[in-house]
Amino acid sequence: MLTINVAVLLAVIVFFRLRRRTQSRSRSDEKTTVLIVLALGILIAPTPLGQGIRNILRQLAAGVTQAGR
Incomplete structure (x- = not known):
């Protein structure tokens, strides 16, 4: 069976x-x-990969904010 x-x-x-x-x-x-990219984002978001990407982006945004001060 192929999934x-x-x-x-x-x-x-x-x-x-x-x-x-x-x-x-x-x-x-x-x-x-x-629309396809949005659907992909919705499918990836709840996965561990999606959570990892979110954490990386959060750290990047925090670093940019700190550098701007």
Whole structure:
């Protein structure tokens, strides 16, 4: 039996969509890409990977805030 992780599938789709040249994208194509990326973010967020990314971004934001003072 073959199982497909939806988050991995969406990550692959995003990778191939973003490899295309910017000039060849229409507005609807860009909107579709944004929706796919949002869906990927929602799927990744509750996972340990998503929590790790959130912690890294939080530390980065805190470092930028401290550097700005």
